[in-house]
Amino acid sequence: MNGRSRGPRRILIVDGYNVLNARDGGAQGPLADARDRLLAELMDYAGYSGQEIVLVWDAWQSDRPERSRERHGDVTVVYTQKGEIADRYIERLCDDLAEDVEFRRAEVRVASSDALEQTIILGRGATRMSSRELMYEMRELRSQGIRRAEVRAVRRTPIADRLPEEVRRKLRAMVEVAPKPERKK
Numbered sequence: 001m002n003g004r005s006r007g008p009r010r011i012l013i014v015d016g017y018n019v020l021n022a023r024d025g026g027a028q029g030p031l032a033d034a035r036d037r038l039l040a041e042l043m044d045y046a047g048y049s050g051q052e053i054v055l056v057w058d059a060w061q062s063d064r065p066e067r068s069r070e071r072h073g074d075v076t077v078v079y080t081q082k083g084e085i086a087d088r089y090i091e092r093l094c095d096d097l098a099e100d101v102e103f104r105r106a107e108v109r110v111a112s113s114d115a116l117e118q119t120i121i122l123g124r125g126a127t128r129m130s131s132r133e134l135m136y137e138m139r140e141l142r143s144q145g146i147r148r149a150e151v152r153a154v155r156r157t158p159i160a161d162r163l164p165e166e167v168r169r170k171l172r173a174m175v176e177v178a179p180k181p182e183r184k185k
Helices: 016-022 032-050 086-102 113-121 129-144 158-162 165-177
Strands: 009-015 052-057 068-072 075-079 107-109 127-129
Touching: 009 086, 009 129, 016 032, 016 052, 016 086, 016 129, 032 052, 032 075, 032 086, 032 107, 032 129, 052 086, 052 113, 086 113, 107 113, 107 129, 113 127, 127 129
Parallel strands: 009 052, 009 107, 052 075, 107 127
Antiparallel strands: 068 075
16 A cells, blocks of 8 residues: 555556557557656656556567566556466456455556456456546646545446436435335344
8 A cells, every 4th residue: 555545545457558559649659668658657647646556568479478567656567478468467456456345445446448348347346447538537637736636436336427417416316205125123
């Protein structure tokens, strides 16, 4: 834990190549430079968002015999091993964190635009955001000049945030008039 905030650990897992490919024009220039730029941006974002970030690079077609991890401030960079795709590593990491999420010791978000991956991680207790949403959030927080932004608490049903206020009011009114179930003694 980064020790800067109270409450649950806030962890953001980023599918690196997915985010690079979602940028306008994709990864421009040498791939190593694009990876370094994304890492620098995520380090900056971790600094003012108070989150731990795990940046996963897909190395399934490389000759890398073992998975490797590097620590850069609040960002952990993971290079998968030969034959291992980033999606599977992310799924296993979400599995490992599932109990902490269930008991509200951690809030886990995954940044990936892969629809199948998003569905799988939702089933493991994490919330998802698209690569473009991540880039937007990073850009907005940076442009506001916030040194330490509070990322909204993760909710199990983030769709409520997208409903118009009028619809939310009507739903609240329906819940208030609904009979409450009796408890067995």
